[in-house]
Amino acid sequence: MTTITATTPAAQTAQTTAQAGGTSVLSSDFDTFLKMLTVQIQNQDPLNPIESTEFAVQLATFAGVEQQIRTNDQLSGLSSQLGLSTMSQLSNWIGMEARVSGPAQFSGSPITLSPNPPALADTAQLIVLDASGTEVQRQTIAVSGAEIAWAGTDSTGAPLADGAYSFRLESFADGASLGVQEVEHYAVVREAQGDGAGGVRLVFDGGLTADASTASALRKPAGL
Template sequence: MEQQIRTNDHLSGLSAQLGLTTMSQLSGWIGMEARISGPARFDGTPITLSPNPPALADSAQLIVRDSTGNEVQRLPVAITASEIAWPGTDSTGTPLPDGVYSFYLESHSAGSSLGLQEMEHYAIVREAQGNGAGGVRLVFDGGLSTDATVATALRKPPQL
């Protein structure tokens, strides 16, 4: 029994060390842009989106929803995996209110829906936090956060 307790203590110590290693590795992410899915904070600055339309798609639309889930915009987009910039303006060019928005790609082939998928976007990493379960959460401007494992790319922000 005593040996089992020592083994469990040793495993807990290793787990804590691995968490610190992950945390120290992620410290290099601070100030970088991570590509993630999920809501994005809009502050008047265009948001870079990364569409990934299905191979069979022949048309697609960007659907923008506000923090309450209401659709605020629907725009045709090219069938491409190239990044697009969402300017955050309505059809008259008037800026939409600052806030949290979600982005979806609705794809079609020969008039039939291929479904709706959440689009990834870039956000600047401001903090990395341990979540108590051995994982790490990334915190972005405005307090939005996500599990670090959902980041699919990392890059230096463009120079202003």
């Protein structure tokens, strides 16, 4: 069963508390100002009334505080609507394969990699790192943008244990290294979570996550 979580309970609580706190302060200032203005009008000296300009400034301040409260309420409602809209759109991502960088969860099935060597490269090597950052495999691959299936074996061909693995590509030109870059992979989206700051994180098998904005492609899994 797939789920879409707008925010974690902690994030929701923090956000609600912050919004409530800001509105509470403004409301308190608004009420206090209103009371002070009323008392001032009731107790003014008939022989020396409040100057019209001073009274106008106070009324303008009064209106400004009131408008700020209304604006905050409107922005809060708009933010909630936008968040729900984003999450609704991302519901279509559940069960799809997203192409992202970062660690991938290996559970016995091949992982589809999408290397992208520089145009000047004449040779390229795929580097596989385990969860601790230890290199467990290095193999020469074709210099092209074609996808490859990583079978989950070490440099000797022995099967690797299930877990999280990261992929790097080191490219060469005339024997000189052109640098090392991350290799993107495809992973099935299991969940979409709001991060409490307007962004959304995609959740994959093994609890691995990636920012939704970093996904460079989306497709249906093979066979669907």
